[in-house]
Amino acid sequence: MADVDATRGTGPTPPGPRQTADGGHNRSHEVDALRAAETAGRPGAFDDHHPPRADLVSDCVHCGFCLTTCPTYVLWGEEMDSPRGRIHLIAQGLEGEPLTDSMVTHFDQCLGCMACVTACPSGVRYDRLIEDTRAQVERRHPRGRRDRALRAAIFALFPYPRRLRLLRGPLWAYQKSGLRSLVTRTGLLERLAPTLATLDSLAPRLRGVPRPPRRVAARGTRRAVVGMLTGCVQSAFFPDVNSATVRILSAEGCEVLIPPGQGCCGALSVHNGRRAEAERFARRLIDTFEQTGMDWFVVNAAGCGSSLKEYGELLADDPAYAARAVAFAAKVRDLTELLDELGPVAERHPLPVTIAYHDACHLGHAQGVREQPRALLRGIPGLELREIADPEICCGSAGVWNVLNPEPAAELGDRKAAAVLATGASLLVTANPGCLMQVAAAIRRQNGKIALAHTAQVLDASLRNLGVAALTND
DSSP, X not given: OOOOOSSTTOSOOOOOOOBOTTSOBOHHHHHHHHHHHHTTTOOSSOOSSSOOXXXXXXXXXXXXXXXXXXXXXXXXXOXXXXXXXXXXXXXXXXXTOOOOHHHHHHHHTOOOOOHHHHHOTTOOOHHHHHHHHHHHHHHHOOOOHHHHHHHHHHHHHTTOHHXXXXXXXXXXXXXXXXXXXXXXXXXXXXXXXXHHHHHHHHOXXXXXXXXXXXXXXXXXXXOEEEEEOXXXXXXXXXXXXXXXXXXXXXXXXXXXXXXXXXXXXXXXXXXXXXXXXXHHHHHHHHHHHGGGOOSEEEEOOHHHHHHHTTHHHHTTTOTTTHHHHHHHHHTEEEHHHHHHHHOOOSOOOOOOOEEEEOOOHHHHTTTOOOHHHHHHHHTSTTOEEEOOSSTTSOOSOTTTHHHHSHHHHHHHHHHHHHHHHHTTOSEEEESOHXXXXXXHHHHHHTTOOOEEEEHHHHHHHHHTTOOTHHHHOO
């Protein structure tokens, strides 16, 4: 088969399923052919260590339902930058095609938002396919020097909470000195160092918040014992979200356990093909929390929760951790999931505010958690919830995708910001630190006027009777 060029519009359109004489799809023939390719020594794109599975590839019938939900296809209209196009490229790799630069470009350009998984009527496990493919890419494809350096810097920093916290002091001084405003006005950083300019635009305004204690008792009757993930970016740049989470859980009758030095959950690594690194993080987290006696493990960051729930798949090959990972994953709950399961006991005080709720991709698409946060928010007296147009389209954050792809990420961010502002709400609420930073940056670019908050902060403000000003005053 011919190689697929990375230039937009030049790649071949994936063929539809083969037709039998009676017009039906000869799916068994496709599966047999791809399985044969899997067992033929794999001279092409993939090796034998967790290659993308041929049977999952064959589940795609090229129907096109995924196209309108895929951010990169919406931006560019290029078939190879759609889920079914990337599945076609994976099939080429299984049939012996090499892992070329152009092929890798299309895999890299996927945000991993999983909107296609929600939209697919055939139940195609695109999430598993792209994750396995990216792991192959990271092991087998030599990247250019600049790309290697950027990725090395990202993964030497972002999965390490202590290293991120070291940035707080210099970043606070940069923001308070007025230098940030000056740099933004001149546009110099954007011209000279686009990646640094992106990081600068994403950085939130820092607040001084004490770290949560190792253990917080339940208020009233204890209903559950929960371990809590403090996260990497969350703990360094949104510690107020963690503090709000602890207060909510305690008020709802949960004893909260927060062991020190818990580290990264591995989400960022596994979503970017760094499987061995993700496995190390997962083992450490399991070791840290396994003996705490927790009933549940609570997460307040959507991307982290998605990966934590898949620990059983991540560590399936590790005989020492496979069963433990499955047991651990079964206890993982998003904050709103657990609160919905337990049911409210703490009094909600009025918050007369109009909010727009943004579904973080890895909460809505990957975890299927959509109704629980809405139900909790609607349970606050005086609060009005408004929906955002095109909610299935990612805001462009996608872990570190916005750092690796700043221009298309900004375009997606601007689309999301426009949809948010069109609601007329005074507060945007979501459940992921990356989304908060991405949408906030886009709103600033558009000179928009709307406050932003995490779901936990809104619930906390209601429980503590803080009033709307606690959420809308910047």
